[in-house]
Amino acid sequence: MKDRVxxxxxxxxxxxxxxxLGIRAGEVANRIITVGSMSRAESIGKMLDASPKLFSLYSERGFLTITxxxxxxxxxIVCIGMGAPNVDFFIREIRECLSGDMLVIRLGSCGCLTDLPVGSLVLPASSVACTRNVDFDFVSGDPWEVPYRLSKPVSADPDLHSALRDALEITRPPSLKNLVVSNAVNASTDSFYSSQGRQTSFQDHNASLIDHLKAAVSGITTLEMETFWIFHLAASWRGVKQSSSAVNPPPATVPVVPAFSGIPSRTSENVEVLLPSLVGNTSSRPVIRAAAAQMV
Ligand code: R1P
Incomplete structure (x- = not known):
C-alpha cells in the first residue's frame, strides 16, 4: 500500500x-509475441526450448505471460485478450519491466475486406483506427456528426516489418501460399460489431461503414481490434536514456531465424509463423518496435 501511494x-x-499483468522486471523478455487467446499463447509456449524451465504467470486480470x-x-509470449484497453495495459506495463529495446509482434486473426482466401497471412505496413463517435446521436440520427471516425495511419516499425516479411519468405511452408506483405493497410476498431459494420439489434448507423472504409483508406485489407494501438503506443513512447547498468538488453544480434510451427489458423491447416532475426539496440536511447501478422 505504501508503494501505491x-x-x-x-x-x-x-x-x-x-x-x-502481474509481472516484474526479469520475468519478461525484450522480444515478445502477443496473441489474443490463452490457447494460442500456450501452443506457442510449447515451442520454446525445454531448458531453461519456462516462466509462466496467469494474472488475475486475465493476462498470461510465458517467458x-x-x-x-x-x-x-503474452496473451492480452482483445481491444485497445488491454493493449494499453500490455505495452505500458511490459515497458515498465524492461530495459533496452522492446520488440513486439502481434499474431492475430482478422476480418478481410478484399477477396483474399481464408488462410492468407497479412503483414500490415500501417494501421488506422476506426472508432464509434459517441457524440453522434445514435437514436435519432445526426446531421452534424459522423457516426464513425477514422484516424490517420500509423506505421509498423519498418525494420521489424521487413525482418518479419523476409523471415517468412525464407522459411514459410509450401502450404502457406497466400502471403500478402506489401502495402497492406489494417483498420483496428473499438468494437467487433458496430465499428466493423455488423448489423445487430443496436442502432449503430453502420450500414455503409465498410464501403466508406474502402473508399477512404487506400489499400485497406484487414479489420481487427489491436494493431493500431500497438503501433501508436510504440511510436509515441518517448523512451528513457539507456543507463550503462541496464539489465537484460537484447543481444547485439540474434543469429538465427527461429521458426514457430503448428500455430492453428482458421483453417484446419497449420500455419507456420516466424519470429524474425532482429538487430538489437544500437543507439543510446531504446525504442519500441512493433509489427503484426494477421491470419485471414
Ligand atoms: C475478435 O473476435 C478478436 O479476434 C481478432 C480481433 O482483433 C479481436 O481481438 O484478433 P485475435 O484473434 O488475435 O484475438
Whole structure:
C-alpha cells in the first residue's frame, strides 16, 4: 500500500509487480509475441526450448505471460485478450519491466475486406483506427456528426516489418501460399460489431461503414481490434536514456531465424509463423518496435 501511494503514476505491488499483468522486471523478455487467446499463447509456449524451465504467470486480470528461450534467445509470449484497453495495459506495463529495446509482434486473426482466401497471412505496413463517435446521436440520427471516425495511419516499425516479411519468405511452408506483405493497410476498431459494420439489434448507423472504409483508406485489407494501438503506443513512447547498468538488453544480434510451427489458423491447416532475426539496440536511447501478422 505504501508503494501505491508513493508512485501513483505507475502503481506496483510492494514486490515490484505491475498491477494488471502481474509481472516484474526479469520475468519478461525484450522480444515478445502477443496473441489474443490463452490457447494460442500456450501452443506457442510449447515451442520454446525445454531448458531453461519456462516462466509462466496467469494474472488475475486475465493476462498470461510465458517467458523462455527459442534456440537460446529469450522470448516472451503474452496473451492480452482483445481491444485497445488491454493493449494499453500490455505495452505500458511490459515497458515498465524492461530495459533496452522492446520488440513486439502481434499474431492475430482478422476480418478481410478484399477477396483474399481464408488462410492468407497479412503483414500490415500501417494501421488506422476506426472508432464509434459517441457524440453522434445514435437514436435519432445526426446531421452534424459522423457516426464513425477514422484516424490517420500509423506505421509498423519498418525494420521489424521487413525482418518479419523476409523471415517468412525464407522459411514459410509450401502450404502457406497466400502471403500478402506489401502495402497492406489494417483498420483496428473499438468494437467487433458496430465499428466493423455488423448489423445487430443496436442502432449503430453502420450500414455503409465498410464501403466508406474502402473508399477512404487506400489499400485497406484487414479489420481487427489491436494493431493500431500497438503501433501508436510504440511510436509515441518517448523512451528513457539507456543507463550503462541496464539489465537484460537484447543481444547485439540474434543469429538465427527461429521458426514457430503448428500455430492453428482458421483453417484446419497449420500455419507456420516466424519470429524474425532482429538487430538489437544500437543507439543510446531504446525504442519500441512493433509489427503484426494477421491470419485471414
Ligand atoms: C475478435 O473476435 C478478436 O479476434 C481478432 C480481433 O482483433 C479481436 O481481438 O484478433 P485475435 O484473434 O488475435 O484475438
Amino acid at each position: 508513493q508512485n501513483a503514476n505507475f502503481p506496483k505491488t510492494e514486490d515490484g509487480r505491475v498491477y494488471h 523462455g528461450c527459442y534456440k537460446s534467445v529469450p522470448v516472451s
